[in-house]
Amino acid sequence: MTVNNFFFRLFLLAFLSVGSIYAQSDEQKELEARKLRLQEEIQQFNTLLSQKRREKTDVLEDVEDLNQKIRIRKELIKVTNEQTNLISRQINNNINKISKLRDDLKELKSDYAEMIRKSYKSKSQQSRLMFLLSSEDFLQAYKRIQYMKQYTNHRKEQAAEIQSKTTQLQELNNGLVTQRKDKENLIAENRKEQASLEREMENQRGLIASIKEKESQYAAQIREKQKQADAIDRQIDKIIRDAIAKANAANKETTKESRESATKSSNFALTAEAKLVDTDFKANKGKLPWPVEKGVVKMRYGKQPHPVVKSVTIQSNGVRIATENGAQARAIYRGKVLAVQAIKGGNKAVLIQHGNYISVYNNLGKVYVKEGEKVTTKQEIGEVFTSPSDNETVLKFMIYDNNHTDNPANWIYRM
CATH class of the missing domain: 2.70.70.10 (Glucose Permease (Domain IIA))
Known part of the structure; x- marks a missing residue:
């Protein structure tokens, strides 16, 4: 693979990754906003219910209230599941990126090592001064000077690219740790909501059974x-x-x-x-x-x-x-x-x-x-x-x- 093709591939990968990250970030923000609205709705409902200090219980209204809470909680669980699935997709995407980045780094380091080896070999055969003095005319000498500058700059660029990709790899690995922690928190949150839902549905079944009798x-x-x-x-x-x-x-x-x-x-x-x-x-x-x-x-x-x-x-x-x-x-x-x-x-x-x-x-x-x-x-x-x-x-x-x-x-x- 030529150096130009390699850098084009890296640029394309980075561009697509950035687009994917922004899309996922927007989806994540929307899901988080929906979750907060539903949690606020449940809190409002609980507050309203606590204000209803009744002298006598209206079973029909109790079931209506419970139905409403169950509907909101089911929607909250659904949103939390969507958040968990989104993080799972992000984790898988990052694992694939890490794998691809490691392959690219391996190839980049190999090319860089070959460049260093050829440069050292070239130095051992003739000095830069002799390389310039052996020019047939001034124009050729000037072109050789430019070539040596470009070659040196290219080596520096490759070294910087290796450092940049290594940093990206470390950041992706750190991001994976955070994402997995977020996923664990969401799963724990979902279990808690599911337990509340089951209690409410059990209460609902009991009330409905009493209504069925009359x-x-x-x-x-x-x-x-x-x-x-x-x-x-x-x-x-x-x-x-x-x-x-x-x-x-x-x-x-x-x-x-x-x-x-x-x-x-x-x-x-x-x-x-x-x-x-x-x-x-x-x-x-x-x-x-x-x-x-x-x-x-x-x-x-x-x-x-x-x-x-x-x-x-x-x-x-x-x-x-x-x-x-x-x-x-x-x-x-x-x-x-x-x-x-x-x-x-x-x-x-x-x-x-x-x-x-x-x-x-x-x-x-x-x-x-x-x-x-x-x-x-x-x-x-x-x-x-x-x-x-x-x-x-x-x-x-x-x-x-x-x-x-x-x-x-x-x-x-x-x-």
Whole structure:
């Protein structure tokens, strides 16, 4: 192998290795960030559960809470496994690099030794001075001087390359020790999480068995709660329809005919300012802040089997977010308060208009804003109600596109 080919191979190997290291580093950072979020979610959930000092136990809620914890913990175990697998791949890659580097060093040292041997042999046959004096003319002598300089520099470069590759080899070996230690820590962490998961699942099985004995009774309770939730949703739907009609009738930027038409419509007739808010709101889809600073989603959007009694189907027009006592509800984006309403069986609700979209914050014990008021992103609009019977603090949050519900998880960052 020529010297030029050898250095090209070394450069190519280094380039590919750097690209691989950066890719793995980004993946590692993403996995670590996911793991920290899940650990924080579990911690939040444990904090919320510790606040629920109940006078009497609600088995259905206990199982719902346990289901949620199990789901989060399973996801955490999955992420930790992905981290372990990534480190295993990195270890294997580094072992292959070390093997390749050792072969390259062996070849480089062999070439260097041969160069030294030839140089010594050349010195023994004739001195540099004689080599120069034997030149036929000045130009040849000049070229020989340049050749000797290049030859000397090449020897120095090869010696430096040997030193550099030796250092890389030592660093890779040290890195292997660290990586193997990280892998051991992750495996130990995973065992701990697995043990917690097994305890929770055992507890879950016991609770579910007790529910099975009275399944028809619990199913009746769930259906009754669903009826109450449906009644509240109908109230909110009516509030939104009435608010759209009222806002359209009051819109002075439209003609009398269009206002009368808009009053009967299910969509907003937007002012220029409202159109701008609408555009900005849509542009931030998936990036909007949570309606509470800390919280865990206990029920997701849409039609779904009950998390405990699977024979019962429930409909959720929004999400239920469990949060801490005294938590403040926050506007997810700038807009105008469309309505503040006392909901029968549901405490108070605040509706905020963002162009064609409406965010709904239900189950508030206190409200800090009034109808028509403009609010900013993350502005506190009220305090989430804490139930005195079970000490649970839950915000019922919805997003409407005009008078149609939409999944909040599509809009809120990492919901």
